[in-house]
Amino acid sequence: MKRFKRAADIKVAVVGYGGAFNMGRLHLNEMKRAGMTPAAVAELDPKRLEAAKQDFPGIATFRSTGELLTKSDAHLITIITPHNTHAKLALQCLRAGRNVVCEKPMAITTAECDAMIAEARRRKVLVSTYHNRHWDGHIVEALKRIKNEREPLGELVRVECRMGGWSKPGDWWRSSKSISGGILYDWGVHLLEYALQVIADDMVEISGYAHSGFWGAQTRWGARDGIEDEATAVVRFKRGCMLTLRISNIESNPKPGVVEFTGTRGTYVMNFPDFEMITHAKGGETVKTVGRNPEGEWWRFYQNIADHLTQGAELTITGEWARRPIHIIDMAFKSAKAGRALPVRHR
Numbered sequence: 193m194k195r196f197k198r199a200a201d202i203k204v205a206v207v208g209y210g211g212a213f214n215m216g217r218l219h220l221n222e223m224k225r226a227g228m229t230p231a232a233v234a235e236l237d238p239k240r241l242e243a244a245k246q247d248f249p250g251i252a253t254f255r256s257t258g259e260l261l262t263k264s265d266a267h268l269i270t271i272i273t274p275h276n277t278h279a280k281l282a283l284q285c286l287r288a289g290r291n292v293v294c295e296k297p298m299a300i301t302t303a304e305c306d307a308m309i310a311e312a313r314r315r316k317v318l319v320s321t322y323h324n325r326h327w328d329g330h331i332v333e334a335l336k337r338i339k340n341e342r343e344p345l346g347e348l349v350r351v352e353c354r355m356g357g358w359s360k361p362g363d364w365w366r367s368s369k370s371i372s373g374g375i376l377y378d379w380g381v382h383l384l385e386y387a388l389q390v391i392a393d394d395m396v397e398i399s400g401y402a403h404s405g406f407w408g409a410q411t412r413w414g415a416r417d418g419i420e421d422e423a424t425a426v427v428r429f430k431r432g433c434m435l436t437l438r439i440s441n442i443e444s445n446p447k448p449g450v451v452e453f454t455g456t457r458g459t460y461v462m463n464f465p466d467f468e469m470i471t472h473a474k475g476g477e478t479v480k481t482v483g484r485n486p487e488g489e490w491w492r493f494y495q496n497i498a499d500h501l502t503q504g505a506e507l508t509i510t511g512e513w514a515r516r517p518i519h520i521i522d523m524a525f526k527s528a529k530a531g532r533a534l535p536v537r538h539r
């Protein structure tokens with residue numbers, strides 16, 4: 193892999209400068225903060241290219257990834273487009289010998305992730321995924337409190353990830369199954385990435401459950417291409433721990449807590465912005481600890497990328513790491529279709 197002398201020598205570009213959350217601006221600013229040099233933006237929508245020019249005066253702008261690759265020598269390209277385009281665009285950039293960061297989810301299928309990892313290896317470049325939430329204050333605090341030598345929760349038995357409520361999906365591409373991949377891919381990959389930091393074990397089997405058709409018929413994507421009303425993934429780990437992920441738009445009784453870790457000696461409820469830990473003292477009495485989570489440190493993502501490309505620092509979010517949540521969701525939807533649990537291929 194080519195090593196850069198200084199972070200400033202790394203020219204960076206983004207593909208996709210969408211308006212929903214202004215993610216293109218966020219990425220270029222965070223890359224800049226890590227010392228790298230914003231060089232180019234590729235975007236299909238001319239209005240959004242105008243916005244990029246306003247935000248970064250003098251930046252080169254292109255109407256397609258092909259044009260970006262021909263006319264710009266950007267060394268690192270971040271893909272910030274709808275989910276079904278990630279693998280294709282990432283492979284296009286990797287084949288041109290560029291380092292690639294893909295927004296989450298890395299891709300929709302395990303096979304796409306494998307192709308991206310293999311291409312990066314072949315070209316001796318990096319492929320990573322923008323798992324900024326790896327550095328969210330709530331998971332940093334959770335890891336500090338439950339993953340230490342005192343093991344306050346005892347043996348970890350189950351991890352439950354959940355999000356949702358009773359509401360019609362929004363009028364955007366995230367509500368299309370073919371574009372987004374399904375209801376589990378948006379927030380689901382973040383929640384799984386939190387959980388997998390705590391469960392240090394191999395996966396052995398994945399089951400999935402899905403219900404479709406209630407809201408789908410009422411959105412512009414129609415019943416045939418609407419996302420599921422609700423889906424659940426259940427992962428069995430080698431030592432017996434169970435991980436569940438449920439994202440729902442038909443949840444009439446939402447429970448508090450986004451991720452709940454339950455062990456033989458206690459439970460940790462990870463919430464935004466608070467946490468609650470319930471354990472048991474020697475005498476059996478219940479001890480409840482509550483507190484607020486610290487601020488997130490998303491900037492650490494691109495700092496790690498810059499350190500990796502300049503000093504060879506260990507990459508935190510590798511392609512293999514980013515593939516794990518995708519493998520779970522991919523297999524869960526396959527299992528839901530097959531009506532049975534499926535053995536996992538990647539641990």
Ligand SMILES: NC(=O)c1ccc[n+]([C@@H]2O[C@H](COP(=O)([O-])OP(=O)(O)OC[C@H]3O[C@@H](n4cnc5c(N)ncnc54)[C@H](O)[C@@H]3O)[C@@H](O)[C@H]2O)c1
Nearest residue numbers: 208209210211212213215234235236237272273274295296
């Ligand atoms: N990590 C996070 O915290 C976070 C937050 C929000 C969004 N995201 C992710 O960012 C990605 C984009 O989401 P968004 O909310 O910014 O969507 P968006 O709809 O606002 O923006 C997507 C942009 O991509 C452009 N685009 C589509 N295909 C393109 C192509 N082939 N070449 C160039 N441009 C193309 C569109 O014109 C659009 O402007 C998704 O993967 C989403 O999950 C991550």
